[in-house]
Amino acid sequence: MLVLDTLAYIYLLLFSIYHIIQGTASVFFPNFAIKFNEVLYGFKPKEKEQLKMTFRPWGSFAFAIGVSGFLVLMNMEEYFLFLIPFIILLIFRAGYRFILKKEIMDYWKVTKIQNWRMIIIQLIGFLLFTIFVISRL
Amino acid sequence: MASDKSLKVLLWIAAVYHIILGLLGVFAKDAAVTLANVAFNFNLTLNNEMLWVINPFAAYLLVFGVFMAVAATDPKKYKNIIYAGVGLFALRVIQRIIFVVSAPEGLISSVDPIRNTVAIAVVAVMGLSMFLLARKLK
Numbered sequence: 001m002l003v004l005d006t007l008a009y010i011y012l013l014l015f016s017i018y019h020i021i022q023g024t025a026s027v028f029f030p031n032f033a034i035k036f037n038e039v040l041y042g043f044k045p046k047e048k049e050q051l052k053m054t055f056r057p058w059g060s061f062a063f064a065i066g067v068s069g070f071l072v073l074m075n076m077e078e079y080f081l082f083l084i085p086f087i088i089l090l091i092f093r094a095g096y097r098f099i100l101k102k103e104i105m106d107y108w109k110v111t112k113i114q115n116w117r118m119i120i121i122q123l124i125g126f127l128l129f130t131i132f133v134i135s136r137l
Numbered sequence: 138m139a140s141d142k143s144l145k146v147l148l149w150i151a152a153v154y155h156i157i158l159g160l161l162g163v164f165a166k167d168a169a170v171t172l173a174n175v176a177f178n179f180n181l182t183l184n185n186e187m188l189w190v191i192n193p194f195a196a197y198l199l200v201f202g203v204f205m206a207v208a209a210t211d212p213k214k215y216k217n218i219i220y221a222g223v224g225l226f227a228l229r230v231i232q233r234i235i236f237v238v239s240a241p242e243g244l245i246s247s248v249d250p251i252r253n254t255v256a257i258a259v260v261a262v263m264g265l266s267m268f269l270l271a272r273k274l275k
Binding site for chain 1: 177
């Protein structure tokens with residue numbers, strides 16, 4: 001259990017850092033955010049004006065999730081219930097990547113490997129957080 | 138005690154609002170244009186980019202709503218998370234002001250100053266009230 005707990009802590013740390021970077025980039029530097037997502041996920045958008053405008057509110061939510069992640073991390077035993085929304089987020093993110101895998105590959109030019117790599121990363125987080133929560137209930 | 142109750146009510150309002158918005162974004166894409174107009178004053182054109190971006194965006198709205206719901210179960214214990222929520226409200230107020238002032242004409246759905254002021258004021262009052270009520274908690 002100690003190993004799984006440690007992995008859950010590490011995952012939440014990386015998850016929070018990622019969201020703060022993604023959130024900050026999307027809110028303040030949308031052009032950089034587009035590049036960042038291209039490198040990280042392989043997304044190559046064609047229309048960018050609306051996308052940049054949408055990045056701002058989306059980024060602010062991502063930033064808040066990242067900050068909340070750090071707050072949870074500081075006291076994970078007491079705040080473990082907040083892992084439930086993170087679990088929901090990971091299910092959704094992995095879910096639509098799986099359901100829309102054809103569109104992602106055809107339109108966004110994301111490779112099969114890039115897409116599956118993200119799905120696996122998200123499922124690992126889902127499993128670690130779920131085990132952590134269940135073991136505390 | 139009264140402030141504790143009022144804070145819970147505010148947290149639940151924030152929770153329900155974001156959960157509904159998130160669920161509609163995920164499961165009712167047809168409503169996205171109307172929702173973007175009403176909730177974000179954004180003149181959305183549903184192209185392939187937007188159809189994709191709505192998915193993660195809606196998931197974040199939903200998750201933030203669940204965060205607020207969990208915080209509402211014990212505001213005293215989860216005060217820090219409430220402050221993070223207040224931070225988000227503050228950021229949204231600033232963003233809405235910047236959007237109204239600087240958005241390209243085709244992307245802003247309403248330039249009516251009264252509507253914009255009311256929308257910004259609602260978020261600001263909500264955030265400020267949550268902050269003051271959370272500070273009162275012992």
